[in-house]
Amino acid sequence: MEALEEAELCFSQHNTSCRKMILSHLETTLLYTLLSCTTVLTVVLNLLVIISISHFRQLHTSTNHLLLSLAVTDFLVGFVQMPAAILVFRGCWFLGDIMCAAIYFVGYLIVSVSVGNMVLISIDRYMAICDPMFYSTKVTLRRVQLCVCLCWIFSVVHSSWILRDFLKKPENYKLCHGECEVKSSYAEGIVDLVVTFLGPILIIILLYMRVFVVAVSQARVMRSHITNVTLQRSETVKAKKSEMKAARTLGVVVVVFLLCSCPYYSFAVASVNNLVGATSSAIEYWLLYINSCLNPVIYVFFYPWFRKSIKHIVTLQILQPGSSEANLM
Numbered sequence: 001m002e003a004l005e006e007a008e009l010c011f012s013q014h015n016t017s018c019r020k021m022i023l024s025h026l027e028t029t030l031l032y033t034l035l036s037c038t039t040v041l042t043v044v045l046n047l048l049v050i051i052s053i054s055h056f057r058q059l060h061t062s063t064n065h066l067l068l069s070l071a072v073t074d075f076l077v078g079f080v081q082m083p084a085a086i087l088v089f090r091g092c093w094f095l096g097d098i099m100c101a102a103i104y105f106v107g108y109l110i111v112s113v114s115v116g117n118m119v120l121i122s123i124d125r126y127m128a129i130c131d132p133m134f135y136s137t138k139v140t141l142r143r144v145q146l147c148v149c150l151c152w153i154f155s156v157v158h159s160s161w162i163l164r165d166f167l168k169k170p171e172n173y174k175l176c177h178g179e180c181e182v183k184s185s186y187a188e189g190i191v192d193l194v195v196t197f198l199g200p201i202l203i204i205i206l207l208y209m210r211v212f213v214v215a216v217s218q219a220r221v222m223r224s225h226i227t228n229v230t231l232q233r234s235e236t237v238k239a240k241k242s243e244m245k246a247a248r249t250l251g252v253v254v255v256v257f258l259l260c261s262c263p264y265y266s267f268a269v270a271s272v273n274n275l276v277g278a279t280s281s282a283i284e285y286w287l288l289y290i291n292s293c294l295n296p297v298i299y300v301f302f303y304p305w306f307r308k309s310i311k312h313i314v315t316l317q318i319l320q321p322g323s324s325e326a327n328l329m
């Protein structure tokens with residue numbers, strides 16, 4: 001009996017060691033295989049997005065720069081957060097307090113930047129659909145790059161403030177040896193909830209409601225039988241259709257993000273009020289992580305240029321001279 005109890009400890013030599021989650025050999029194998037495959041898929045797919053937008057000159061648009069920033073955060077999820085979550089899946093952390101603090105900081109940073117990217121994408125679609133005449137002059141590549149940089153800077157400041165005490169002394173937050181978990185105060189939890197969820201979600205919903213109303217009205221105009229249509233108007237309608245398709249695709253990205261992040265923030269609210277235990281957080285975290293794997297999958301289904309760029313990358317055509325000038329549209 002004593003040997004069994006020691007086997008359940010993360011560190012058998014410590015009396016204050018955390019206990020491992022009890023799983024059968026089959027359950028352990030299946031879970032680790034599934035999580036590992038999801039991790040590899042997330043890293044590979046988002047790396048393809050990063051290479052595509054960075055390499056091909058035709059893809060250097062303002063909207064795609066927002067997708068590039070989102071792909072970088074999704075890549076970090078697969079490269080940093082998912083492996084760390086696999087290591088601590090059974091409730092044991094073996095990499096020390098400093099690495100625990102670093103992992104949590106990167107996690108908060110990624111969530112904050114992802115939400116910021118979603119807001120910027122919603123603003124971009126709002127400007128493209130609701131103010132198309134001035135879209136090209138207001139939404140320039142340099143302004144988008146500036147907004148992305150500000151988003152990352154704000155996220156670093158926000159994450160540093162939320163985790164300021166935890167980053168200084170992470171060992172003070174451990175209930176047992178081998179634990180890696182941060183517990184925010186009620187005030188910090190509320191601020192984080194408003195800044196990285198409620199506020200951005202309200203902005204996203206309002207912007208896309210406006211986009212939906214304008215899209216419906218434009219669709220009615222396109223379906224109406226108008227005689228004496230000029231060539232200029234025909235080109236304008238064609239451009240609007242392209243913008244509408246992009247809005248629909250990015251709308252799917254935003255909706256999937258909301259569906260995956262709502263359980264995470266619901267748990268965050270409950271944990272602040274001590275309504276749930278720590279073990280239930282694993283599902284919410286992994287649902288949020290899986291969103292990073294779904295984004296590139298959405299691009300594959302909705303963006304022909306991404307499918308073409310994957311073909312160029314896999315067949316090593318990008319190594320040929322002048323490959324960056326390839327036509328993907």
